[in-house]
Amino acid sequence: MARPRKDAEGATARQRIIDAFWHLLEDRPVHDIVVGAVSDAACCNRGTFYYYFPDMNALVASAIREEFFSDDALARAVSGILAGGDAKFIMRSISPRRTRRISLIMRAGGERIVEVAVRDAVHARWRERLCEADCDLEPASVFAIQFMVGGLLGYFSYMVQADDAAVPLDADARRYLRQVARATVQAVSDAQGLDPQDVKARLRCGVPKEPMDDAAAS
Structure with a gap:
């Protein structure tokens, strides 16, 4: 799979996905957040999501690790x-x-x-x-x-x-x-x-x- 491009201005797709997770967490339980919702909020497709994260558990772990640790x-x-x-x-x-x-x-x-x-x-x-x-x-x-x-x-x-x-x-x-x-x-x-x-x-x-x-x- 080709590496998703970095936008000329703004965050990488990976960072947009992580930011989208935190945004969605504002109004729904963590276990109700799914790949489709994250991809839509990050303005990317599922292929881009799966390029960076094998599943939602991996996204959650990465978001927590990078934010807190x-x-x-x-x-x-x-x-x-x-x-x-x-x-x-x-x-x-x-x-x-x-x-x-x-x-x-x-x-x-x-x-x-x-x-x-x-x-x-x-x-x-x-x-x-x-x-x-x-x-x-x-x-x-x-x-x-x-x-x-x-x-x-x-x-x-x-x-x-x-x-x-x-x-x-x-x-x-x-x-x-x-x-x-x-x-x-x-x-x-x-x-x-x-x-x-x-x-x-x-x-x-x-x-x-x-x-x-x-x-x-x-």
Whole structure:
């Protein structure tokens, strides 16, 4: 099959297909979006669609990967929460458009897709920061990390369903989050044979630091 041409002006056909997916997601569930609708919205034919993507699952996976994981901002934000117990890391570390699209796909029935992608990205970041080359995290570390990631994803899903990406955490909830974050870091440190402060320093590398208030410092 010949490669579809790039328009003299504007996006490539592949990018138009991805943009069309996000547009269609505004008013229909992810599982109701079909190849024909995407092709029509992207102003291309089915052959062009199948040149780039073997099926809708591949399109959805590519759209999520490129939107959320073209850099490590999302994995860094989740790691910041895990390491420091600061729920505001999400809002500080990722763009409003990215936050909106995460909410959009979760609201459209794609919670499981997002969950798998985030879990894989966070695991990869912790492995990269804490392990030697060609090594992986210890099973106890994986359990501790994924257990807390599951809780964070559940909270984010709650915010999405509440149609509010900034549902505040009260003092008791923030205190609990910090306690769980400390327990997660301690469990990973013990399993990997590392100092907890070293683990936090490695994970927070590249994350802007802000002064902690008195409550957070406790």
